[in-house]
Amino acid sequence: MPPKKPSLYSLDKTHVAFAASGFILLVGLVWMVLQDSSREWKGWQRKYMAMMQERAQTELKETQAKINAEELKKLQAELAEAKSTVVQHRAEIQKAQNELDQITNRFNKVKTEYQNLKQFQDSDRYFYEEYADHHEDEKARVYDKRLKDREGELAQAKLKFEQITAEKEAKEAEIKTWTGREQEVSKKITAMEMDVTLAEGKISKFTPSLAKEILNAPMLDFIHPSLQIQQIVVEKLQDDYYFAKAQKVDRCITCHLGIDQKGLENAPQPFRTHPNLDLFLGSNSPHKLEEIGCTTCHGGSGQSVSFTTAAHTPHSSEQAKEWAKKYDWKALEFWADKMLPLNHVEASCAKCHTGTVDVPQAPKLNEGRRLVTEYGCTGCHKVEGMDRWKVGPSLAHVQSKLDGDWIVRWLQNPKEFRHSTRMPRIFNLSNASDPESLDKNNAAISGVAAYLMKNSDPVTLTAPVGKGHAENGKTLVETIGCLGCHTVGGQSANHHGPELSGLGSKVKPEWLYSWLKDPKHYNPNTRMPSLRLSDQEASDITAYLLADHNEKFESDRPPYVKPEVVADMAVSFLTGTMRHEDALKKLNAMSPEEQLEFVGSKVIAHQGCFGCHEIKGFEDAKPIGTELTYEGTKDLSRFDFGFVEIPRTRQAWIFQKLKDPRAYDRGKVKPYFEKLKMPHFEFSDEQADAITTFVLSLQKSSIPLEMQKVLDSREKETEAGRLLVEKMNCQGCHTVDGVEGRVRSIIEDAGNAPPILDGEGKKVRERWLYHFLKGPTPIRPWLKYRMPTFGFSDQETHSLVTYFNHLSNVHERYVEDETPVTTPEHVKQGGPLFTQLQCIKCHQAHPDAALSSSFLAPNLEMAKDRLRPDWILEWLKDPQVVMPGTMMPGFFPDGASPLPDILNGDATEQIRAIRDYLMVFNPDEKPAAAAAGAKDRKNTAT
Amino acid sequence: MKQSLKTFALLMTAAYALSHPAWAASVKGSVAFAGAAPAPKTVNMAADPTCAALHKTPQPDEDLVVNSNNTLKNVFVYVKTGLEGKTFPAPAEPVSFDQNGCHYVPHVVGVMVGQPFQIINSDSTLHNVHSLAKESKQFNLGMPIKGMKIKKTFEKPEIMAKVKCDVHPWMHAYVGVLSHPFYAVSGDDGSFEIKDLPPGKYTLEAWQETLGTKTVEITVPDSGDTAPVQFSFGS
Incomplete structure (x- = not known):
């Protein structure tokens, strides 16, 4: 046995070490390969195949x-x-x-x-x-x-x-x-x-097969796997990765495999068909999948193929929990552009659809935009491209309308006076309810009232003429059109103007009377129109509206204002621009009233009251709120969540802000005038949700112009009219542009309802419409509802006429008012036709009171100036076609005339004759016309 | 196609008639009114002097007419179920619907789908016939000439299609549109008769414009007539 060579290490131990590490490496390699090939999306694709196989089998059986x-x-x-x-x-x-x-x-x-x-x-x-x-x-x-x-x-x-x-x-x-x-x-x-x-x-x-399994096996799956990542490369769009832009690549369809397949509408997610394929995704839809992709509308990380990293965003904490359980979902902390939760997805419509009053098929976005307009948000928050009017009443002459005391009590909490008011609460909110702040609030409120009383001009008021009859006033309010904008005494179809409650605790009879007689006298810019009330009518309505009192509010006393708090506040304002010593000097030079007024002016400037109200001295003041033009794409790090425990998303922040505007001050120590100052509107959850969708829609668009919806000049004109129709609440009374006149819901007899204006552009002459809008005169004298005199400017009137024309596809302005080519023969034959068809039975110039309004019709004397000649022909041919459901009967059923002896019984010729006759018709010459008719009838009698 | 269908239907019904000798069975009955008859209401024709001049006495409101024998007039009685799957050709002769004395005569009338509905104006004033049918296409026809006639048809069965005159608000009538001919309207003595009903089990329904509907199950035997059917409405 050879002697063991002396060595520095033990060979046996080395073998063991090598064997062990080799084994560990092998296990590590296998584990790595398996780990790499086992992906979340493959599981979904397998599930999809199984589902589709099952479906195909059912289909096979059925077929x-x-x-x-x-x-x-x-x-x-x-x-x-x-x-x-x-x-x-x-x-x-x-x-x-x-x-x-x-x-x-x-x-x-x-x-x-x-x-x-x-x-x-x-x-x-x-x-x-x-x-x-x-x-x-x-x-x-x-x-x-x-x-x-x-x-x-x-x-x-x-x-x-x-x-x-x-x-x-x-x-x-x-x-x-x-x-x-x-x-x-x-x-x-x-x-x-x-x-x-x-x-x-x-x-x-x-069906799975061995061959497929082999192709999908780890290490071999690079050849031709049946499980593959699917993607859409959107040619014209790019994703912005800060400092680098890359072509948009959406891999959502890797798991959402049935998204553009019909028939999977009820399949479980993620395989369900996208709703409304004709509008979205479909190859004939305006939003083709290959042109728009997924993340353009939904947001999120298009390149990711796992549930969490795709940045799915739940719409509620319940959904978050459900997802965590089902998909192992976690909130992505460092991904800025998360997916929009489904309840806000309409916000993306505005990436391409801008410049229109409404976006088709986006009800929530539209509702949000409507609320923003209604509540005057843009008074404080600039939104480019959204120029709106001041929504509150003008305070330029407020001293003639209200007393200072009333303003003080009102500002404490407007909803206490009138629950439905849109005036938000500004003072005594959560971040300013400590005793010190309450003192300051009271001083601020009194200051504002003092400023307004001092800095408004009086207007001459007229006392009501005679004694007003409240009972009669009530009838008038309910029948002449007030309900077209206001809610009064439980009758509610509209809330465009303020609810008319508690007025007895608010204004003086002479103010209300003068206002009703001529609203523009008090405020030239008011949207309130004149209903051309007689003195007695105005007196009656005044009596009725002033009979309603708010006793609780009347019993409120204005709180005590501490003079030292007023002085203190004045100094703190003054020291903003001067040294403390000078400030004190200046203060001492002011009387207590002047101090109060000074504080008031500063509070108005601080709170931005002029965003909604016209206030003397603030004509050129700039809005005070954060500009919201790009709020939907503002970096998340720029939202201050304070100490409020909500998900770190834009939508959660905005919603919270709308529900409790001062919440983000919670737990913070701030001086009085540095506290958050957005007032409290008391929005419902639905309202706040809709406004959130709208605010999210305010984005810096990354979509190239050619892919956006660009309005042509006609569409722009239509939209301008649409905005005016919204501003003046035309649809409060009239059915037009796809909206039913709101007041119709509380009118029993359709014959008493304000007219339907669909097709108006085709029906009436431009010139007539223009002058009618400028100064309405009754067309249907039996109608108690009055078309108000709005006092439209020339431009507004023109805009409305154009709007009606465009809605009816009438564009040839220069053809308008061309007199029709009437022939003497047609005019002559028209007379007897007019008599024999008994047109005058309903179209009476001075209708008999005994007749019910459902069959009264406009005085035809107006026809020649009012109606487009071609429209009369269409109308007479078959009124039901022009306006389904109309009371006007057809006299030429199936193109046949009941009178064979006039103009050879030719219906078309007879219609023409009636039209031509109307062009010269004058009811004062009725006897002659009737006589001519009678004579003719005798001649043609069979 | 339509013609051949019609012929087919005729042949089938003929064959059916031959194999069933009791083809001519008729269902008779009457509609009673339980309780005291309400005081008859009248209509005010003052709005149109032409109408007012036609009558010396105030005209009764026809919404609810109780006959002297405590039966109801103008009740529409028809076979509601039991005829499923059978088709019946629409007769070519028209149903007449007259505007006479500023009334619709008859006030309640039945017509088959596709059968001509002849509207007549016997008055020398303007009437308009405004059909408020929900199933069939609505029409609103002006009839200014005395004696003029217009034919219309209804496309789908409907119980009942309302017809009114906008010029004379008191004038309205109801049209029962059916896909078979087995209906009747109760008369001045409250009786009705549905003729030629083939043997089988049926549900009969009686419709009154203010009192609603009542149903009765009947069986038409293979031979002999059916026992009289009694409907009864309460006030």
Whole structure:
């Protein structure tokens, strides 16, 4: 035994160490490979295949059941018979086939000859034309001759070609007499079994097999795996990865495998079909999957293929819990652009759809935008492209309307006076309710009231004429149109204007009376229109509205204001611009009233009251809130969550801010004037949710202009009109533009409802509409509802007329008001028609009070100035077509006239005659017209 | 196609008639009104002098007409179920619907789907016939000429399609549109008769415009008539 070589290490131990590490490395490698190949998305794809296989099997069963077995049997019998025919005639078929082959040979030859000749001819013609054009007559003549020489040959070739074609077709037909039946029947059978074959194909596609498993096996899955990452590369869009932009790649369809497949609407997620494929994803939809991708609308990390890293965002804490359990979901902390939860996905519509009042099919976004307009958010928060009006009443003359005491009590908490008010609460909120702040709040409120009383101009007011009758006032309020904007005494169809409650505890009779008579006298910019009330009517309404008191509010006393707090606040404002000593000097120079007024002006500036109200001295003040133009893409790190425990997302922050605007001050120590100052609107959860969607939609768009919805000039004009219609609440009364007149819901007799304006642009003349909007005159005197005088500017009126035209697809402005070509004959025949069809029975100039309003109709004297001549023709032809459900009966059913003796009984001619007659119709000449009619009737009587 | 269907239907019904001798069974009955008859209401025709001049006495409101024998007039009685799967050709002769004396005559009328519905104006004033049918296409026809006639049809069965005149708010009528001919309207003595009902089990329904509906199950035997059917409405 050789002596053991002395060594520095033990060989045995080394072997063991190598073996162990080798083993560990192997296990590590295997583990690594397995780990690498076992991916979340593969599991989903396997599940999808299993689901689809199951579905295909059900489909197979269904399609098999659908096949009519009897018919199939019959067809198979027929096929057998047809086949035996073929066998019987095999010799003939063979012979015919041989002949056909020969014919085909000849056919090809003839065809080539003919085509060659044609080409030569075309070529020569080209040269001939070239030379002729260059006046090289000699050469041209040569080619001309060639052309003529070849003409005969060509004609003959064509004839030959046609002959052989016919011969070939005849032979083919001959063969078909034997074999045609077989082909036909087997085609039928194939068609019948088509669905089954398709289903079988599907099954084999989704059935797992050993081959597939091998191709999907770890280390081999680079060759041609059936489980693969699926992706959409969106050509025109890019993702912004800070400092680098990359083409948008969305891999969502790796798991959302059925997203664009019809029929998976009820499948479990992630395989469910996207809702509304005609609008989204579909190849004919405006939002094609391959052009828009997924993350353009949904947000999130398009390149990721796991549930968590794709940045799925739950819409509620319940969903978060459910996801954590089901998908092992965790909130991604460091991914800024998370997916939009489904309840806010409409926010993405605004990436491309801008400049319109509403975005089609995005109700929540639209509701959010409507609320933002209604509550005047843009008064403080600038949003580019969203210029709105001041939503609160003007305070420029407030001293003639309210007393300072009322303002003080109102500002304590506006909702205490009127629950439905949109005026938010500004003072005494959660971050300013400590005793020190309460003192300051009281001083601030008194200061604002003092400032407003001092800095507003009085207007002359007129006392109500005579004694007002409240009972009559109530009837007027409920019937002449107040309900088109206001909620009064439990009658509620609209809340465009303030609810008319508690006015007896608010304003003086002379103010209300003067306001009702002429709202623009008190505030030239008010949206409140004039209803052209008589003195008595205005007195009656004043009496009715002032009878309602808010006793609780009346019993409130204004809180005591500590003079030292006022002085203190004044100093703190003054020291902002001067040294403390000078500030004190200045303060001492002011009377207590002046101090109060000074504090008031500073509070108004601080709170930005002028965002909603016109206030003297703040005409050019800039809005005080954060600009929101790009709030939806603002970096998350720039939102101050304070100590509030909510998910770190934009939507959670915005929602919280809307629900409790001062919440983010919780636990913070701040001086009085540095505290958060957004007032409390008391939005419901639904409202706050809708506004959140809207705010999220305010984004810096990354979409190239050519992919955005760009409005053409007509659409822009329509939208301008639409905004005005919203501002003036036209749909409070009128049905137009897809919205039913809101007041209709509380009117029983449809005949009493304000008219439907669909198709108005086609119906009335532009000139008439323009002047009507400027100064309305009654068209339907029986209607108690009055079209108000809004006092539209020329531009607003023009905008509305254009809007109505566009809605009706009437665009040719210059054709307007062209008088129709009436003929004397038509006018003459129109009279008796007018009489015999008894038009005047409903279209009365001075309607009889005994008639119910459902069948009264406009005075036709107006027709010539008001109606478009072409519209009258359409209308008379069949009123139900123009306005379904109208009370106007058709007099020419199925294009037939009931009067055969006038104009040969031709309905079209008669309609024309009535129209022409209307163009000259004057009810004062009725006796003459009637007499003419009577005379005519006598002449034509049968 | 339509023609051949009709012919087929005719043949089938003929074959059916031959194999069933009791084809001509008729269902008779009457509609009683339980309780005291309410005081008859009248309508005010003052709105149209032409109408007012037509009548010397105030005209009764036809919403609820109780006959002198305590039965109800204008009750629409029809086979509601029991005829499923059978088709019946619509007769070519029209159902007449007259505007006479500013009333609709009759006030309640039945018509088959596709059967001509002839509307007549016998008054010398303007009437409009405004159909408020929910199943069939609505129409609103002006009829200004005395004696004029217009034919209309209804496309789908409906119990009941309301027809009204917008010019004369008191004027309204109801049309029972059916896919079979087995219906009747109770008369001045409250009686009705549904003729030629094939043997089988049926549900009969009686409809009154203010009192609602009542149903009765009946069996038409293979031979002989069915026992009289009694409907009774309470006030």
